[in-house]
Amino acid sequence: MASLITTKAIMSHHHVMSSTRITTLCSDKAIDNQQRKTKLQISHRFFSRRRISAAVINSVLQVPEKETVEDERRCHVAWTSVQQEKWEGELTVQGKIPTWLNGTYLRNGPGLWNIGDHDFRHLFDGYSTLVKLEFNDGRIFSGHRLLESDAYKAAKKHKKLCYREFSETPKPSRSNFKNPFSGVGEIVKLFSGESLTDNANTGVIRLGDGRVMCLTETQKGSILVDHDTLETIGKFKYDDGLCDHMIHSAHPIVTETEMWTLIPDLVKPGYRVVRMEAGSNKREVVGRVKCRSGSWGPGWVHSFAVTENYVLIPEMPLRYSVRNLLRAEPTPLYKFEWCPNDGAFVHVMSKLTGEIVASVEVPAYVTFHFINAYEEDENGEGKATVIIADCCEHNADTRILDMLRLHTLRSSHGDDVLPDARIGRFRIPLDGSKYGKLETAVEAEKHGRAMDMCSINPLHLGLKYRYVYACGAKRPCNFPNALSKVDILEKKVKIWHEDGIIPSEPFFVPRPGATHEDDGVVISIVSEENGGSYAILLDGSTFEEIARANFPYGLPYGLHGCWIPKH
Numbered sequence: 224m225a226s227l228i229t230t231k232a233i234m235s236h237h238h239v240m241s242s243t244r245i246t247t248l249c250s251d252k253a254i255d256n257q258q259r260k261t262k263l264q265i266s267h268r269f270f271s272r273r274r275i276s277a278a279v280i281n282s283v284l285q286v287p288e289k290e291t292v293e294d295e296r297r298c299h300v301a302w303t304s305v306q307q308e309k310w311e312g313e314l315t316v317q318g319k320i321p322t323w324l325n326g327t328y329l330r331n332g333p334g335l336w337n338i339g340d341h342d343f344r345h346l347f348d349g350y351s352t353l354v355k356l357e358f359n360d361g362r363i364f365s366g367h368r369l370l371e372s373d374a375y376k377a378a379k380k381h382k383k384l385c386y387r388e389f390s391e392t393p394k395p396s397r398s399n400f401k402n403p404f405s406g407v408g409e410i411v412k413l414f415s416g417e418s419l420t421d422n423a424n425t426g427v428i429r430l431g432d433g434r435v436m437c438l439t440e441t442q443k444g445s446i447l448v449d450h451d452t453l454e455t456i457g458k459f460k461y462d463d464g465l466c467d468h469m470i471h472s473a474h475p476i477v478t479e480t481e482m483w484t485l486i487p488d489l490v491k492p493g494y495r496v497v498r499m500e501a502g503s504n505k506r507e508v509v510g511r512v513k514c515r516s517g518s519w520g521p522g523w524v525h526s527f528a529v530t531e532n533y534v535l536i537p538e539m540p541l542r543y544s545v546r547n548l549l550r551a552e553p554t555p556l557y558k559f560e561w562c563p564n565d566g567a568f569v570h571v572m573s574k575l576t577g578e579i580v581a582s583v584e585v586p587a588y589v590t591f592h593f594i595n596a597y598e599e600d601e602n603g604e605g606k607a608t609v610i611i612a613d614c615c616e617h618n619a620d621t622r623i624l625d626m627l628r629l630h631t632l633r634s635s636h637g638d639d640v641l642p643d644a645r646i647g648r649f650r651i652p653l654d655g656s657k658y659g660k661l662e663t664a665v666e667a668e669k670h671g672r673a674m675d676m677c678s679i680n681p682l683h684l685g686l687k688y689r690y691v692y693a694c695g696a697k698r699p700c701n702f703p704n705a706l707s708k709v710d711i712l713e714k715k716v717k718i719w720h721e722d723g724i725i726p727s728e729p730f731f732v733p734r735p736g737a738t739h740e741d742d743g744v745v746i747s748i749v750s751e752e753n754g755g756s757y758a759i760l761l762d763g764s765t766f767e768e769i770a771r772a773n774f775p776y777g778l779p780y781g782l783h784g785c786w787i788p789k790h
């Protein structure tokens with residue numbers, strides 16, 4: 224088990240005023256080479272931000288200086304494992320935090336990509352790492368902590384991968400190598416869900432009753448956490464019979480009163496649309512939609528959208544492949560396959576009755592993130608005639624998935640290799656038409672032809688809206704390196720960028736009492752080329768910097784966040 228090595232670090236006033244607690248990732252027994260290197264990197268990065276000379280650090284740690292410096296230069300901190308299991312402390316704020324901003328921003332993401340001597344392959348494989356920014360009367364109390372999933376605990380204990388992650392499969396044990404039935408055992412373990420990970424590294428949500436839950440696409444990866452201490456509370460126990468289906472959308476839609484999500488069916492390709500009341504652990508099936516394509520698996524459904532009265536169910540040509548799920552070695556599309564000839568569809572279900580009110584064929588598309596959707600009454604007769612649904616669309620190009628391999632992210636320097644993405648706008652007629660449209664909402668060049676990791680003003684969820692906050696790009700780049708505010712009405716874009724940065728999802732928090740959609744702040748955590756990182760606050764309207772606060776160490780890239788208001 225990891226032991227807690229608590230270091231009191233006295234920081235220079237420039238960065239952190241208070242003393243901070245660090246818990247490093249190291250074992251009780253001999254520290255192996257990888258961990259040793261890791262420890263050195265932590266310390267080097269941690270202290271170098273404080274402008275303490277490398278020689279001083281190295282004399283404390285008794286290591287040659289050269290090694291740490293070379294390690295440091297290897298790759299961007301965005302793609303470097305977090306160097307300690309947890310940390311907490313106060314950040315020094317430059318600028319002024321609005322007095323109304325009181326509450327906690329929590330971000331989840333894969334932050335640890337190596338275990339024992341094994342380096343993970345893909346961005347989505349890493350172990351969940353939570354980062355918090357607690358805003359309190361103009362001050363920021365921060366911290367990070369690894370999530371104690373069964374997958375992470377087992378990996379820590381056995382110093383190897385023990386569960387199936389996004390692209391990684393544990394190696395069969397030696398005793399199983401020659402066993403002709405071990406393959407059958409693996410299939411049983413996969414389809415019972417036993418071998419699947421619970422590494423909830425994708426998102427974090429605040430349920431209407433105040434519970435805070437980390438999520439991934441496996442249902443067993445629904446894990447409750449304490450948003451204050453970042454401690455893992457335990458598994459969220461769904462009180463229904465729907466866990467047999469093993470996977471669900473990583474992005475449920477949550478309001479103060481309910482939660483909606485989609486549960487794909489790998490056996491009879493289709494999706495269950497389910498609803499859970501705030502305060503309950505029981506999901507009710509509102510309806511089921513059958514896939515229209517003749518493919519073996521349902522389309523991958525990372526996220527979906529809702530309007531006031533409907534749930535939109537995407538059926539992408541990027542489909543689950545049972546064959547690829549069973550493979551030990553990854554394919555170029557991992558557990559998925561690309562089947563454009565089988566068609567691309569969007570289905571619309573009534574929230575009230577569970578009936579399918581529209582099911583249209585649309586041009587092929589690849590999206591992970593729906594931005595928002597709403598109903599439009601084109602004839603002014605008091606009845607919705609069309610549904611508009613916007614998403615971060617990758618021009619029906621699946622290359623983005625493989626671009627997120629860690630080796631690719633770490634090794635491309637300066638090349639303009641990020642595939643283009645846009646805001647894709649679906650128009651889904653509600654008059655029984657067979658076809659829907661997919662158009663580009665705003666000229667993609669305006670946001671650097673990159674578009675993903677989006678948020679909106681949550682008060683406009685399912686309603687007509689105007690502003691999208693998302694990661695965009697300043698080309699050339701191999702990954703989105705800017706924040707963008709897109710006005711989808713005026714088709715204008717504001718960009719915020721600094722050299723060498725990798726910012727995570729810009730998260731919009733509305734000002735209480737605001738009357739304008741963009742009246743609020745945008746929070747993002749930025750990883751810097753020089754190994755540091757900082758939290759940034761932008762004005763939701765002008766998109767200009769209001770405040771920033773440096774972390775005393777570098778944080779890797781993260782995925783999605785949520786806001787927990789202070790009571």
Ligand SMILES: CC1=C(/C=C/C(C)=C/C=C/C(C)=C/C=C/C=C(C)/C=C/C=O)C(C)(C)CCC1
Pocket residue numbers: 347387388389419420425439440441470473525558591623674675676694703782
């Ligand atoms: C662990 C298994 C699976 C897990 C799937 C996971 C963890 C999927 C996560 C998907 C994410 C985080 C997608 C994010 C996309 C972001 C993009 C494109 C950003 C672009 C740039 O800004 C299954 C695959 C469900 C199968 C079993 C095992």
Ligand SMILES: [Fe+2]
Pocket residue numbers: 425473474525591592782783
């Ligand atoms: Fe996501």
